Amino acid sequence: MDCKSSDDLPGPRTEDRLPHTAEAAVKIVVVGGFGVGKTTMVGSVSEIRPLTTEETMTQAGVGVDDDYGSASKTATTVAMDFGRISITDELVLYLFGTPGQERFWFLWNGLFEGALGAVVLVDTRRLEISFDVMGRLEERGVPFVVAVNAFPDAPRHPVAELRAALDLPDEIPIVDCDVRRRASSRDVLLTLTRFLHSLAAEGTLA
Numbered sequence: 707m708d709c710k711s712s713d714d715l716p717g718p719r720t721e722d723r724l725p726h727t728a729e730a731a732v733k734i735v736v737v738g739g740f741g742v743g744k745t746t747m748v749g750s751v752s753e754i755r756p757l758t759t760e761e762t763m764t765q766a767g768v769g770v771d772d773d774y775g776s777a778s779k780t781a782t783t784v785a786m787d788f789g790r791i792s793i794t795d796e797l798v799l800y801l802f803g804t805p806g807q808e809r810f811w812f813l814w815n816g817l818f819e820g821a822l823g824a825v826v827l828v829d830t831r832r833l834e835i836s837f838d839v840m841g842r843l844e845e846r847g848v849p850f851v852v853a854v855n856a857f858p859d860a861p862r863h864p865v866a867e868l869r870a871a872l873d874l875p876d877e878i879p880i881v882d883c884d885v886r887r888r889a890s891s892r893d894v895l896l897t898l899t900r901f902l903h904s905l906a907a908e909g910t911l912a
Contacts, residue, residue, distance in 0.1 A: 727795040733820050734898065736787070736803045737843070738827035739835030743855045744803040745787050747827065747885035751892055752789025752801065786817055791892065793899055801895075818843075822911075823902045824850040825894055827885070830860045833871055840872070849911065851879040851901055853894045 736744045749756045787803030802817050824843055828836050836852075843850050852874065863871070865880050874880070879897050884890045905911035 728792070728798045729796040731798045731800060732822045732899075732902075733800050733802065734895065735817055735821045735824045735848070736801060736827065737824055737839050737850075738804075739829070739832060739839065742827040742829045742832075742835075743885040744827055747825075747883075747891045747894075748787040748789040748801050748803040750886055750888050751791050751895065753792060754790050757786075757788040791895065793895065797899070799895060799899075818846050818848060821848055823898050824848050825898055826850050826852045828852055828854045828868075828872075829857060830854060830863060830868070831857065833868075836872060840874075849902060849905055851881065851894070851898045853881050853883045853885075856882060856884045 736747055738744055745758060749758070786805070787801070789801040789803075790798060791801065792798050802821070804817055826836060826839055826843070840850065840852075852868075852872065854868065868880055869876070872880075879901055881894055881897050883894050902911060
């Protein structure tokens with residue numbers, strides 16, 4: 707029997723290897739309702755080829771899933787999305803995108819385990835789908851920031867109005883973003899890391 711040595715086994719691609727300067731890795735979850743842009747965000751910002759678990763939407767979901775925007779959306783995340791981004795030479799974020807359809811929310815508990823913080827993606831055309839999402843994070847004590855994804859036909863509101871509509875305290879950051887753009891998605895993650903740093907400095911980060 708011809709067995710390969712460990713030196714002969716294929717390893718990760720060069721571009722996927724963790725930078726040798728990395729000293730800390732943090733787990734971040736990207737959450738939100740169906741079709742708010744979670745998979746797009748993870749894919750646009752990840753420095754490695756993202757792992758996705760998208761499946762084609764079928765007639766089985768009719769009447770069960772949120773069908774908002776289904777005319778243009780043909781696939782949906784059924785488990786998670788995964789990506790990685792180096793914020794600095796020493797700090798790496800592991801990104802886990804959650805499934806948006808409510809029937810897959812039972813997977814969220816496992817994805818939240820060990821998460822230091824979260825990004826809640828919001829679509830201003832459907833603000834109501836954000837309440838359950840934020841409620842689950844609050845129940846688990848996961849700090850989060852809110853990122854308003856820029857859909858072409860979505861109404862724009864002043865931050866104060868959005869904060870009131872979402873019933874958010876003043877300390878939780880709300881930022882605009884376009885998840886299709888890497889720089890915009892990275893800015894959201896930087897906002898989250900600064901928020902987490904401020905909580906740690908105050909001694910309120912678990």
